[in-house]
Amino acid sequence: MGMVGGGKDAFIGAIHRIAANMDGLIELSCGALSIHPQLAKESGKELFLPEDRTYLSFEEMIEKESKMPDDKRIDFITIVTPNFAHYAPAAMALDHGFNVIVEKPMTFTLQEAKDLKKKLEASGKTLCLTHTYSGYPMVKQARAMVADGAFGKIRKIVVEYSQGWLSRLTEREGNAQASWRTDPKKSGKAGAMGDIGTHAAHLAEYISGLKITKLCADLNIMVEGRALDDDGNVLLKFDNGAAGVLIATQVAAGEENNLKIRIYGEKGGIDWTQQEPNTLLVKWLDQPAQIYRAGNNSPNLSSFALQNCRTPGGHPEGYLEAFANIYKNFAHTLMAKMEGKEPTKEMLDFPGIEDGVRGMAFIENVVASGNSKEKWTDFIE
Amino acid sequence: MGMVGGGKDAFIGAIHRIAANMDGLIELSCGALSIHPQLAKESGKELFLPEDRTYLSFEEMIEKESKMPDDKRIDFITIVTPNFAHYAPAAMALDHGFNVIVEKPMTFTLQEAKDLKKKLEASGKTLCLTHTYSGYPMVKQARAMVADGAFGKIRKIVVEYSQGWLSRLTEREGNAQASWRTDPKKSGKAGAMGDIGTHAAHLAEYISGLKITKLCADLNIMVEGRALDDDGNVLLKFDNGAAGVLIATQVAAGEENNLKIRIYGEKGGIDWTQQEPNTLLVKWLDQPAQIYRAGNNSPNLSSFALQNCRTPGGHPEGYLEAFANIYKNFAHTLMAKMEGKEPTKEMLDFPGIEDGVRGMAFIENVVASGNSKEKWTDFIE
C-alpha cells in the first residue's frame, strides 16, 4: 500500500493506517504524505518508511512505483487528502495499473466521479470507497435481514448524523480539520451534507437496498461567518415508495458522532446507532423486540455479519474494526483476483465506484434542492 | 367533575378518571358517558355514579347541573369524546358557566377553535387542554432550562412521535380506536398529524418557547385503503430562525408510543424520551453530559419540575402522573380562583386555549403544506 496524504497530525490518514495494519494483511510501503516536503519526510520517518519510498508528490510516487519490480511494487494506493485532491491521484493511479482506496466523498464534483467510473471500467482495476459505517457487522446484519424480507415492504427510513464540533466558528480557531471542511474550494459544494450527509445517505441505501428518487432539502448555515451548510434536514422518497428523513448537522452542541438509522417495514424494523455499534435492535409488530449482538460465535447472524467480526460476543469492536473490515474485504478481493479466484460475495461487500457516484450525485442534488423553492427535486445521477 | 364521553371500553376516558382521582382533589360526580343510552347507564353504574346524575346527553347534563345548588354543582366538565364532538359541549359548558377540560385536538376545525376562544374570553372561565406530555416534570425542567438561557440561542429541534399500531388496516378489524381516528368525519382533516403530530408540535413549542412560522410537509398514507395520513415528515422553521424536523407516524411497526424530542442551542441542549420520562439528558458543548432525574427531593430541579413530582428520585412516575399533573394544576388554579387568590405560575402551567388554537392551526397548515408543491407554507393562525 502507498498512501497519498495523511501526514503527521492529519486525522483520517492515521485511521486508515490502523485499519490497514489491523489484520496483518497489508503493509504501508511508501507514501506521498504531504505536499510540504519537510512534513512529507518527517512523516515518512515516523512511519518507518524507507527514505527512497518517501515521495514528495503523488505523481512522483505513482511514476516510480509503477516501474518497480512485481514483488516490490505496491498493489494499491490509498488517497486520504481533502476532497478536492481525490480525483487526480485516483485517476493517475488507475492509469498506471494500481488499485485504489479513496476517502469519501469520492471526488470534488459529480462530473469527476463519472469520469473516474469510466477510467475504472477501462482499467479493470478495483476501487474501494471508505464509507466506514457500512463496515460494521450489525449494519451488514440489518441489510441481510431487510434483503431476506424479514420486515416486508419498507415504508419509512429515518437516518441522522449529528455532530457538535462546528458549533462555534472553529475554522477560525486554528482547527485544520474545520478549516478545509468548511472551505468550498477544498470541500466542494456542500459542508455538512458532503462531509457526513453522504455517509447517512449511503447507509440508508446500503441497508435498505433502496434508492433515493426525490428529495426536499432545508440547508442552513447556523454559525455566522461560515461559508458552507453546517446543518440540514432533508425529506426523502425512495424507489419503492418509502418515505424518509435525513438529518445531518455539525452544530448539534454536545453530540459527538451520532449516526443513527431506523428502518420500518410492514412487519417490523431495525434500529442501529453507531456509538453502540455491536447492538442491533430488531422491532416486531406483535412480538417482543430482539437484541441482535455482534460476535463471531453467534448462531443468529448472517455470513456477512459473521465474517466481519473478529471476536466473540461481548468483546466490543468499534469504528477502527469497521474501517479495517473495508480494508480486509478489499485486500481479500485483491488476493483472490491475483490468485485467479472468484472473490466471495462477502469479500466483495465493500463500497465502490457506484457508491461514489451516488454520493457525489447526492451532494449535487441536495444542494440544488436546498436552493429550490419547489418541494421536490428529482435525484439525478 | 362531570364527564362527556368516556363510557365503558373507551380508552381516554378511563385515563382521565385515573388522572382526576390520583391526588384526591377531584370527584367524578356526574356524566353523559355515551350517546347510547344503555351504555351510558351501565357505564355510570360501574363508576358508582348516582342514577339521577347519569345523563343520556351532554345537553341534559349541562342543563340540569347548571341548576343544581352551589354546593352540589360540578365545577367543570371534562370532554373525552372523538374530535368532532368537542366543540358543542365545550361551548355549551362555557355558556352555562362551567370550566372545561377538553381532549386534544381541541376542536374539529380551526374556525371552531377560534370561536371557542371568543366564548372563553367572554365567559371568564378556565379551559384546560390535555396535552399530556407537557405534564411531565422533566419536560418542565427542559422548558425552564431553555427559558433560563442555559443553552444560548436555540438552533435545532427534532421532535418525533412514532407508533406502530396502524401498521395494518386495523380500522377494518373492529378496533374502535382505529375506526374513529382514521375517519375524516370524526377525526378531522388529518390522521396521524392530528392525533399525535399535534402533541409533537405542542411539545416543541412548549419546551423551546418558540413558535413555528413555516413548514414543509410530506404526508403519506402507507396502508392501502386508509382515508387519512398515517405517516408524515415535516420540516419546520421557528420564529428565532431555528430549523426543525417533526415526524409523526402510526405505521412504525414495533414502536409503541415513542415520543422524543431533542433541542440544540449554541452551548448545549436537551434530549428527552417519553418512554423513559424521568430522565432528562442534558448535553453540553465542552462538558460531560448530565443526567437530570425527576424527584420531589432533587436539589437540581426548577420549581415547575418539583411541583409536578409526587415521589423522591428513583420512584418512577409515568404517563398517568403526567396526566394527573394537568388535572392537579387545573384544580389548584380553580381552587385559588374560588378563594379569590392569584394562582401561582406553577399552578397556571397547564395547556389552554392558545395551545388549542395553535394545535388546530397546525393541523390546517400541515395538511395545506402536504397538498402544496411549494417547499414552504407559512404557518397561519
Add this chain to the structure above:
Amino acid sequence: MGMVGGGKDAFIGAIHRIAANMDGLIELSCGALSIHPQLAKESGKELFLPEDRTYLSFEEMIEKESKMPDDKRIDFITIVTPNFAHYAPAAMALDHGFNVIVEKPMTFTLQEAKDLKKKLEASGKTLCLTHTYSGYPMVKQARAMVADGAFGKIRKIVVEYSQGWLSRLTEREGNAQASWRTDPKKSGKAGAMGDIGTHAAHLAEYISGLKITKLCADLNIMVEGRALDDDGNVLLKFDNGAAGVLIATQVAAGEENNLKIRIYGEKGGIDWTQQEPNTLLVKWLDQPAQIYRAGNNSPNLSSFALQNCRTPGGHPEGYLEAFANIYKNFAHTLMAKMEGKEPTKEMLDFPGIEDGVRGMAFIENVVASGNSKEKWTDFIE
C-alpha cells in the same frame, strides 16, 4: 379505608393514599393520622376527612369504627406508622373484624409476626403487606415465565437495592425519615437490611418461587456514628440449590432507589430494574435477548402482568401504579369475598402474612449471620 399514621409530611402515608385513590375503588373515610393531636386534626382537615372520623389514636378509631353501621363502617385499616408501631393496630384491627393493609416490614420482631399470623388465621380476615415492587407488571411477567419453566432450573439470583440518601449522617440533620429508620427502637434490629433488604429478599423469592435456606451476611456501618447497618452484602442459598447474592445499601452515593434483579436458569433468564420498570429483559442461551414491555394491549404477557397494567404499551406506569396494583388486587379480593365469590388467582396475587413472616425471619437471620464467624447461617423461620 381508615389510616393509622400518615399525617402531614409523612412520606409513605401520602403514597398509600394515592395508591388507594387511583382506581376509584377505595375511599379514605377516617384516620388516626398522628399521635400528636394537633397534627392529627390538621392532617384530617387537609384530607377532607369529617371531623368526627378524625381520631386521635388508633385505639379510638378501631373502637368507634367497629360500632358503626355496616354501610358506613370501613372495610379495612391501613397501617403506615414506623415499624415498632405496626403490630398493635394490626392485632387490634383483626380482633375487631377489620381487614388490614400494613407496611413492610410487617412487625418489629419475628415473634410479633408469628403472633399476627395466628390472629389472622383465627379472624378469617385478609391481610396485605405492601411489598410494592411485587406490584409491577413486569415483575409478575418474570415470575410467570420462571414458573412456566421457560428458563429451566434456576441457578443464580443477583438482587440489589442501592440507595445513597444515608451517605451522610442525615439522621442528625433533621431528616425525619432518616431519624426513625436508623433508630433501633423504632426500626428494629436492622437498618438497611430491614428497610430495603427485605424488599430485595421478597422480590427474589417472589419472582423465583424459591426460598432462601442459608445466608452469609457482611453488614456494615459505613457512616460513623450511625446505630444500625447502612450497608450489607449477603451470599444466599436457595432450596433448589441455586446460589445468590443480595446487596442492600443506603450509602451508595448517587443512587436513588436502584432495585435490580437478575435470575439465571439453565436456558436463559431475566433482568429487571425498578427505575425503568416497564421493560423486562429476557436473555436466552442461544437466541437474541428479548425486550418484553408492559402494556394492557400486549399479546405477549401473562394474565398476571396484563391485569396489572392500566394503559397500552409505551404509556409508562410506575411506582405509584405498582403500589395501586396491590391496593386494587386487595380491594377486588375483598369485594369478591363480600359478594361470596371466589377471588381469581390474579386478584389474590398480593403479598400477605406469609411474606410478612418471611420478611421478619430474614431480618433476624441476616443480623444473626452478620454477627457470626461461621460462613453459613441457616434461615430459620
Add this chain to the structure above:
Amino acid sequence: MGMVGGGKDAFIGAIHRIAANMDGLIELSCGALSIHPQLAKESGKELFLPEDRTYLSFEEMIEKESKMPDDKRIDFITIVTPNFAHYAPAAMALDHGFNVIVEKPMTFTLQEAKDLKKKLEASGKTLCLTHTYSGYPMVKQARAMVADGAFGKIRKIVVEYSQGWLSRLTEREGNAQASWRTDPKKSGKAGAMGDIGTHAAHLAEYISGLKITKLCADLNIMVEGRALDDDGNVLLKFDNGAAGVLIATQVAAGEENNLKIRIYGEKGGIDWTQQEPNTLLVKWLDQPAQIYRAGNNSPNLSSFALQNCRTPGGHPEGYLEAFANIYKNFAHTLMAKMEGKEPTKEMLDFPGIEDGVRGMAFIENVVASGNSKEKWTDFIE
C-alpha cells in the same frame, strides 16, 4: 516479537496479534505456535512467518533467537498458551534476556508467580501481563478520578464478570476453549475464578487503588460433571475498610462477556460496563450524574485516558484497542528504555509482575475460602 502458542484456531493468540499489529509499532517475527509440528508450520505460513523462524518448541525459539544479531533478534516474547504452560517459557525467556508479555493468570501456581518475580528482578527486564480490561481509557479515567479523591473515601465496590458460555457441558462437545479451561491440569486450581474472577479482582484493585485483605467465597459447580467452579460469589474487604462483592460466573445463560464495576465513595462514584466501554457514568451525591466519554479530543479526561484513545469522541474503540493499548504502552516503555530515556508514567501504565502475583494469590485464597467453613479468609500473598 516472538509468539509462544497461538496456532490456528486458538482464540487469544489471534487477539494478541491484532493488538500487536494495530499501532504499527510491533512486528511478529517468529513463533513457536503449537506443540504439534504440523500445526506449528501451517500456522507460521498463514501468518507470513519465514520458515526458519517458525519453531517447533519455545525452547528452540528462545535458544536460536538469543543468538541472532542485535538488529534481527526479537525484543520480547509473548506467551499465549494455556495457564499450565506459562511459567516455563517466561522463565526461560527472562534467563535469555528477553522481555515478556504473558497472558493471565500469570502462572499455574502462586509459587511459580513468586519465582518468576525473582527471576524478573534478577534479569532487569520488563514483564507485561495482559489484564486487558485495564487497557480501556474509561477504566483509566475512573482510576484517575478515584486517585484524585473526587469521591472521597471509597466505601463499596461491586464487580461482576458474567458469561453464559459454560451453561452446558460444553467441554464435552468438542469446544477446545472449554476443554482446557475446565481441566484442573491445564487451568489450575480454579475454573471461573481463575479465568475471569482474576480479571474482576484486578479491575477492582486497579481502579480503586485498594488491596483486598479478606474474602469469603461461595464457589459452585452448577453444571453436573464439571471439574472446576463455574460460578462464584465472593464477599470482599479492602485495606481501607471498604466492603465489596465479586461475582464471576460462566453459567449466566444469555450473558456474553459482561464485566461491570461500580465503586462508591463518600461523595459519589463510578459505574463502568465493558460491553459499552466508551462511557463512564459518574454519579454524585447531590448533583446530576455525568457521562464521561472516551475520545482523544476530550477536554475532560486525564492524561492516562487521553493517551489510550486513538480517535475523537463518538468513534467507538473496543476490546481490541484496549488490548492494543497494553501492547502500545509496553512497546513505548521498551523503546524508551532502549533509547536510555525514562518512560513516562502513562507508558508505564500496564499490568506487570505485581499484578501477576496478586492474581495467583487471589486464586489460591478464593479457593481456600471456598473450602472453608469460616466466614473470612485472610488474603495472603
